Amino acid sequence: MPDSLIHSKTLRWFIKNLKLPLPLPPVLQRSNKPWEVELLAGYKVKTNGGISLAAMLQVAGATTIEGNELVDALVYELDGPQTVAKLDQLHAFFNKNLGKVKWNGRIVIIQRQHPHTAEAAAAHRAVDGIIRSVAKEVGRKGITANRIVHEGAWEDMQHRIEGPLRFLLSRYAAFIDGQTIWLDSQVRAPQHSPLAKPLKGKTALVTGAARGIGAAIAKSLAREGAKVIVVDRPQEADIARDLVSEIHGVLLLQDISSIEAPKALADFLTQNHYTLDILVHNAGITRDKTLAKMDTKYWEQVLNVNLQAIISLNETLLHKLNEGGRVIAMSSISGFAGNFGQANYAATKAGLIGYVAALAPELSSRGITVNALAPGFIETAMTAKMPFMTREGGRRLSNLQQGGLPEDIAEATLFLASPGAVGITGQTLRVCGGNMIGA
Ligand code: NAI
DSSP: OOHHHHTOHHHHHHHHHTTOSOOOOOOOOOOOSOHHHHTTTTOEEEESOOHHHHHHHHHTTOEEOOSSSOEEEEEEEEEOOSSSTTHHHHHHHHHHHGGGEEEEEEEEEEEEOOOOSHHHHHHHHHHHHHHHHHHHHHGGGTOEEEEEEEOSOHHHHHHHHHHHHHHHHSGGGTTOOSOEEEOOSSSOOOSOOOSSSTTTTOEEEEETOSSHHHHHHHHHHHHTTOEEEEEEOGGGHHHHHHHHHHHTOEEEEOOTTSTTHHHHHHHHHHHTTOOEEEEEEOOOOOOOOOGGGOOHHHHHHHHIIIIIHHHHHHHHHGGGEEEEEEEEEEOOTHHHHOOTTOHHHHHHHHHHHHHHHHHHHHHHTTTOEEEEEEEOSBOSHHHHTSOHHHHHHHHHTSTTSSOBOHHHHHHHHHHHHSGGGTTOOSOEEEESTTOOTTO
16 A cells, blocks of 8 residues: 555544544644744643743743643753652643643653652652653644753753753754653853854754755754755765755765775865764665675675764864864664664664763763664665565554654754754763653
């Protein structure tokens, strides 16, 4: 059965109105407007939090409400808890308010962790189980549930909390579900985290940007003000040129796995007087075979492009990154879960999870964060080639009963590249719709 039929408005109407026992995936609301226009515009939020939380939301266009009306989001602020009994308050809040969240709404728990006892550690971790379960319960309505965890006092952490909070609440985070974002203070916060054109004046380099997820990333970064250097293989020259002219970017045709690539990229930056603020390692390939049948060629190609090239490029490019820089590498949920016939691919994607965690402390003194993204099932040319049942199975594993779009990965990349993501480094953020295989 073709996808067009599954997503046809007429078919959806029949399934709904004839009450056929077929689950319909919710139509997710997304946005590709500039943050300045859209971020939380018109949102009504119910929260147990204080005045500073309300102010934080208000700046992005939201209002907090007290009454019993329907809301776009619930935000629950939690200190600890130090005992299991204290979880009762959380239960009471959600028990009362969950039913009031609109379709495509958002739920975020902001949790301060400071466990002094084993019971406190248990109570803290319990919240992870709660958020993952809530995400599964509300996913059929397109509602997402995520958690932000920090270890400092609210006053010290609020300028690190506001970026992730606004992003998770927004329509740009439609495919992030059941996740925890850990915040710390190892990277110095910028003076200013503007909502209007947050990447204005910044230069970004995106590998594998001619098409698919990379092209979507290039467009999102450009939309928020970045000058984007589009890097892709020479054989992609035509589509790369079209993209470059659309986003007023710059083209660099280069196979990133070639031995000359690090020097070629560095020379290109120097000769054109670019300094670098954002480095997105997106290019990746698959060459699937079970390990017993995988020849050396398949093994080496994937390890070279997906992992070795990134490490080699970084050796040359990281010292060219400006203070406050951002490095983002494209991992995959295969890096957590492994995948049949993908020992080479999963090796590289798991390798990146370890790599960013190890690299983060080395870069933090320069105000630079380094993170990975782990997309789940994303609708691209690659996944369109799968047999229908495998493809539909991949979609249905998510809480939202569908695959993500390249734009979902692009918006998450943009968020990690923004000044407001300063509290996040060394992490891998899953953009998988709550498809928690391998978590
Ligand atoms: P795609 O195949 O549509 O695009 C990849 C781009 O990278 C192409 O433009 C290609 O020419 C470029 N590229 C490949 N090798 C290169 C090299 N040696 N030098 C320069 N450019 C090179 O792939 P897609 O789906 O957009 O994936 C992008 C990234 O996201 C990859 O790292 C992939 O592993 C990852 N990912 C994708 C998922 C999906 O469902 N599509 C899921 C999880 C991760």
